[in-house]
Amino acid sequence: MSKGRRIRVLCVDDHPIVREGLTRIVALQPDMEIVGGAESGAEALKMFREFNPDVTLVDLRLRDTTGFELIRDILAFSPSARTIVLTSFEGDVDVERALAAGAKGYVVKGMVREELLEAIRAVHAGKRHVPSAIAAKLVDHLASEKLTPRELEVLKEIARGKRNKEIGAELSIAEDTVKMHVKSILMKLGVNDRTEAVTIALRRGIIHLH
Structure with a gap:
């Protein structure tokens, strides 16, 4: 990130209270800013094309699509896009699907806000970010046989x-x-x-x- 340029964040969640909370958290950071808040996949794609955010926060359950599909749609439009799943779902299969869809990070709502901020900064820097507690669940089930x-x-x-x-x-x-x-x-x-x-x-x- 060049000096003086803040990380531009787009938030996609169908709950207004969640979007407002994220806006407040991000607004307090000197190196970040919220460029938009979308409540649906269609609105998110429109805002992404308009604002070209550095990092997009995506919930897995939206009114008109899933976060997995939205991430794939965003990457189809911009292959270098960086997305982080921010959701209440913490199952290992959800994490697997999100990463397979192209998400660079996965954060569960309810975790300390520092975890989210760390994820935004890490993903913006080109790294992946999956909290240790979530990563441990993935490891626990790596050898599990998948259902057909x-x-x-x-x-x-x-x-x-x-x-x-x-x-x-x-x-x-x-x-x-x-x-x-x-x-x-x-x-x-x-x-x-x-x-x-x-x-x-x-x-x-x-x-x-x-």
Whole structure:
């Protein structure tokens, strides 16, 4: 950063209170400024093109898209763009998806504000920033076997409270096939029953209930 030039930050979050809070935090920093606040993916892309921010803070859940998709859209427009996910979701799978989409940093809401400021400065300097507590979760599950797309579909239906027969009808597969998938899901997640599987999947960000 050249002397006297502040880091220009764009905030994307559909909660006005969050955007206002971030604006206050950033405004107190002598080396930063907020150039805009967007509440949707469409508005964020428009503001990004207009203001060309140095760092964009992106929530994972927006009204018209996901943070993952928004990050990919931003990078399609500007491959050198630097984004940081700022979200309430701290599951290892969410972090994996965000980094795979192209995010350079990942910060969970509720962490001390110094963590966010450190992330902004690090990402602006061309580095990656994932807090140690979040990175540890990634390491813990590195060797975990991933669920297949069909297993994810079955798990989502389990989370909606459906029984095997209902899941089979919904996905147009045999009930015995559903049972096979359920057994595989339990094994991969290291749990003993369906309820525990849903609990673990939600905590890790494997699935989300809307």
